[in-house]
Amino acid sequence: MQIPDRFHIAETDGWLVNHRINSALPGYLMISSKTDTNDLSELPQAALGELGPLLARAQNALKRELNAGRVYIGRYGHSPGYPIHFHVIPIYDWVEELFWKDSRYRVLQNFAEGPGETPTDGAELTLFVWREFCERAEPPPVQGRSVPETIELLRRAMR
Numbered sequence: 001m002q003i004p005d006r007f008h009i010a011e012t013d014g015w016l017v018n019h020r021i022n023s024a025l026p027g028y029l030m031i032s033s034k035t036d037t038n039d040l041s042e043l044p045q046a047a048l049g050e051l052g053p054l055l056a057r058a059q060n061a062l063k064r065e066l067n068a069g070r071v072y073i074g075r076y077g078h079s080p081g082y083p084i085h086f087h088v089i090p091i092y093d094w095v096e097e098l099f100w101k102d103s104r105y106r107v108l109q110n111f112a113e114g115p116g117e118t119p120t121d122g123a124e125l126t127l128f129v130w131r132e133f134c135e136r137a138e139p140p141p142v143q144g145r146s147v148p149e150t151i152e153l154l155r156r157a158m159r
Contacts, residue, residue, distance in 0.1 A: 003016065003018045003021065003030075003032075004021070006148075006151070007019045007020075007021055007151065008155075009029065009151060009154045009155050009158055010054075010057070010058075010154075010155070010158040010159070012047075012050045012054060013034075013046060013047070013050065014033065014034055014035065014043070014044065014046060014047025014050050014051075015031055015032065015033060015034060015047065015050055015051065015054055016031070016032050016034060017029055017030070017031050017054065017058060017158065018030050018032070019147060019150070019151050019154075020087070020134065022134050022135075023129075023133055023134045023147070024133045024134070024139035024140075024142065024147065025089075025090070025095070025129055025133035025134070025139075025142065026066065026090075026142055026144065026145050026146065026147050026149075026150035027062050027066050027068065027090040027150050027154065028087070028088070028089055028090065028129070028133070028134070029058055029062075029087075029088040029089075029154075030085055030086070030087060030088070031051075031054060031055065031058065031085060031086045031088060032082075032083055032084075032085040032086075033047060033083040033084045033085065034047070034083070035047060035083060035084075036083050037083060037084060038082070038083060038084050039084065040084060043084070055073055055086065055088070057158055058071075058073075058088045058158065059071045059073065059088065061154055061157040061158050062088065062090040062154075064157070065153055065154065065157045066090060066092070066144070066145070066150065066153070066154075067092065068090035068091060068092055069091055069092060069093055069096070070090075070091040070122075071088060071089065071090055071091070072087075072088075072089040072091065072122050072125070072126055073086055073087070073088050073089075074086065074087050074089070074126070075087075089126060089129055091125055091129075092143070092144075094142075094143040094144075095125070095128070095129065096120070096125065098128075098132070098140055099120065099124070099125060099128045100120075102128070102132075105124065105127075105128055108124050108127075
């Protein structure tokens, strides 16, 4: 999949960091391998060596520059045709507030047996971000910078 240049944020020899194309959430990043594999064990050693520091740089930039309260990093990649990639999802206070105000997501509480460790968890907030900011034709309004402004800021921060 070709990522349009306007979404590119940073690059190493083995990885591309870009803003998720279909996300209205500013700072939702993708870190994709330049090696055509969906298996970590098939990556060159140099690419594996770049991965940890690159994930740390992305997390740091989202927390420091955009005040993300939390940053979730996940590898999903079960869709054929895509190289291994990681989702780097900022969770801002205002995103969590929107989650709690949306009564549709209270149904998730029915799946727990007993009280959870925290009022919500990363899986629930990730689902909320995916459904509301990536899949809805009309996502909720964002607070703060727009996606294009965020991309420019993160380009500078991740140099």
